[in-house]
Amino acid sequence: MPSVNTQPTPAFLINASAQTVERITIDTTADIYKFxxxxxxxxxxxxxxRHGNGLWVDExxxxxxxxxxxxxxxxxxxxxxxxxxxxxxxxxxxxxxxxSQAKLTTMVVR
Numbered sequence: 001m002p003s004v005n006t007q008p009t010p011a012f013l014i015n016a017s018a019q020t021v022e023r024i025t026i027d028t029t030a031d032i033y034k035f036x037x038x039x040x041x042x043x044x045x046x047x048x049x050r051h052g053n054g055l056w057v058d059e060x061x062x063x064x065x066x067x068x069x070x071x072x073x074x075x076x077x078x079x080x081x082x083x084x085x086x087x088x089x090x091x092x093x094x095x096x097x098x099x100s101q102a103k104l105t106t107m108v109v110r
Contacts, residue, residue: 010096011035012086012104014055016067021105026087026094032056036083038064048086048107049074053097056085070109077109 009026013035024035033040042059048071055071058064061081071078086104088095097104 009087009094011094012097012101014069014071014080014084014086014104014108016069016080016083019069019108019110021086021101021108023101024085026085032085035085038066038082040082043085046078046080046084047073047075049099051098052089052095053086053099054089055080056087058082072107072109 011024011026013022013024014020015022026032032043036043036056036058038058038061040058040061043056044059046055046057048054055078057080058066064082066082069080071080071084086097086099088097
């Protein structure tokens with residue numbers, strides 16, 4: 001689980017239902033659960049690229065009624081059940097993603 005900074009951390013939300021990428025702010029780990037939604041009580045990390053950007057998704061998302069989306073990561077396509085929060089990481093601490101919203105939007109398959 002990522003450690004939370006003392007400052008609000010810019011992030012992105014990939015909204016599976018709307019198929020949009022939105023700018024959000026993460027203040028605490030609880031915010032990740034809130035933005036993933038759908039009763040998420042465990043999340044997991046999926047690497048997005050070699051620059052420390054990653055997806056935080058509901059670990060049990062496939063067992064719930066969710067909209068599936070495909071995200072084209074640097075390592076290949078990944079099917080995700082439900083919303084995903086995109087954060088950067090440095091030594092286990094959350095940081096703002098280094099990827100742009102425009103680039104991330106092109107990686108979400110509609």
